[in-house]
Amino acid sequence: MGEMTANTRPQRRKRRMPTADELRVWREYIETAELLRTHVAASLQRECGLSTGDYVVLLALSEADGHRMRSSELASHIGWDRSRLSHHVGRMERRDLIRREECATDNRGAEIVLTRTGADAFDRSTVPHLREIRTAFVDALTAEQLAAAGDVARTLRAHLTETDQLPANGRAGR
Amino acid sequence: MGEMTANTRPQRRKRRMPTADELRVWREYIETAELLRTHVAASLQRECGLSTGDYVVLLALSEADGHRMRSSELASHIGWDRSRLSHHVGRMERRDLIRREECATDNRGAEIVLTRTGADAFDRSTVPHLREIRTAFVDALTAEQLAAAGDVARTLRAHLTETDQLPANGRAGR
DNA sequence: CAAGTGTGATTGACACGTCTACTATCCGCC
DNA sequence: GGCGGATAGTAGACGTGTCAATCACACTTG
Numbered sequence: 001m002g003e004m005t006a007n008t009r010p011q012r013r014k015r016r017m018p019t020a021d022e023l024r025v026w027r028e029y030i031e032t033a034e035l036l037r038t039h040v041a042a043s044l045q046r047e048c049g050l051s052t053g054d055y056v057v058l059l060a061l062s063e064a065d066g067h068r069m070r071s072s073e074l075a076s077h078i079g080w081d082r083s084r085l086s087h088h089v090g091r092m093e094r095r096d097l098i099r100r101e102e103c104a105t106d107n108r109g110a111e112i113v114l115t116r117t118g119a120d121a122f123d124r125s126t127v128p129h130l131r132e133i134r135t136a137f138v139d140a141l142t143a144e145q146l147a148a149a150g151d152v153a154r155t156l157r158a159h160l161t162e163t164d165q166l167p168a169n170g171r172a173g174r
Numbered sequence: 175m176g177e178m179t180a181n182t183r184p185q186r187r188k189r190r191m192p193t194a195d196e197l198r199v200w201r202e203y204i205e206t207a208e209l210l211r212t213h214v215a216a217s218l219q220r221e222c223g224l225s226t227g228d229y230v231v232l233l234a235l236s237e238a239d240g241h242r243m244r245s246s247e248l249a250s251h252i253g254w255d256r257s258r259l260s261h262h263v264g265r266m267e268r269r270d271l272i273r274r275e276e277c278a279t280d281n282r283g284a285e286i287v288l289t290r291t292g293a294d295a296f297d298r299s300t301v302p303h304l305r306e307i308r309t310a311f312v313d314a315l316t317a318e319q320l321a322a323a324g325d326v327a328r329t330l331r332a333h334l335t336e337t338d339q340l341p342a343n344g345r346a347g348r
Numbered sequence: 349c350a351a352g353t354g355t356g357a358t359t360g361a362c363a364c365g366t367c368t369a370c371t372a373t374c375c376g377c378c
Numbered sequence: 379g380g381c382g383g384a385t386a387g388t389a390g391a392c393g394t395g396t397c398a399a400t401c402a403c404a405c406t407t408g
Contacts, residue, residue, distance in 0.1 A: 032334075106374075134191065138200070140329055262395095265393070
């Protein structure tokens with residue numbers, strides 16, 4: 001069990017494929033995150049009738065001035081593209097969780113406004129949702145594991161954004 | 175840096191909500207995994223025209239005896255429910271990646287068979303796909319981080335399955 | 349063998365995400 | 379003022395995932 005890697009062989013540059021161990025960790029990582037995501041989403045749906053998307057939108061609106069936000073502003077705040085938000089907000093409007101209003105200062109624009117129903121639904125959802133995050137995630141890990149999970153996530157994200165925004169460089173170097 | 179938690183206060187039982195730090199790690203964890211998932215999926219789609227679901231199905235079939243599998247067997251092998259598999263396989267059949275055949279030994283049953291087209295698509299996809307996993311995941315992490323990621327994933331999954339299959343106990347204990 | 353139950357698989361309805369296209373408006377500039 | 383490009387938002391098409399309903403066949407049992 002001790003041998004960390006079989007990398008005593010000279011690696012020619014970086015053309016190497018993942019080893020079986022590395023691939024196993026990848027699958028554990030990605031599948032577990034997926035399991036957790038659906039587990040927490042199912043809990044939120046079951047106990048509060050909200051999807052994760054609903055929760056994210058309601059959270060942003062409940063923290064916004066006047067419980068309202070311009071559509072684009074909301075989209076960039078939660079990291080969605082406008083189309084996704086528009087579709088989702090359409091579904092939420094049918095359920096009376098939010099309301100769309102015209103924007104006074106820009107006739108193209110729309111404001112998404114939190115309704116009473118939406119605010120109530122959000123208020124009822126926070127405690128169960130946070131509790132589920134605690135029981136399913138936080139409680140499962142030691143303090144060291146939690147710190148490691150955060151470290152890994154930040155490292156991965158930094159690597160991802162770093163390599164993503166240099167496509168020109170990658171080509172130009174050739 | 176040193177103060178791991180503010181938990182010098184006595185915690186009354188386990189009614190505690192996640193702290194801001196814990197919540198931040200949760201969001202880093204779940205959002206990063208989501209980013210990685212879509213990043214790798216987009217790469218596979220762009221370079222090979224396959225979705226992650228396609229890849230999973232094709233991988234299972236390419237490893238199966240005679241490149242064919244009973245539908246239920248395939249579903250449980252890859253951890254999907256039958257409905258999901260049926261929908262997906264329907265779409266894959268339209269693209270000629272697989273074929274459905276009647277089962278000789280059980281007239282209810284169906285066999286999913288890998289087509290030539292599907293086998294070729296899978297063969298072309300493995301190297302780019304594994305390379306993407308390496309560059310986006312494995313290469314981003316140190317050996318210690320990789321080990322920690324695996325450890326965290328296994329711990330989380332164990333905790334999840336453990337608490338999931340004792341719902342009666344949780345209720346009954348009260 | 350007939351009735352009843354369980355199982356294999358499909359289907360339809362709906363929520364969700366992404367991409368592309370389109371409309372309406374705003375803004376800078378001549 | 380009016381032209382042209384940028385921006386805000388919506389809409390359609392399609393792949394994907396989940397749930398409940400359905401259908402056909404298999405199996406068990408009287």
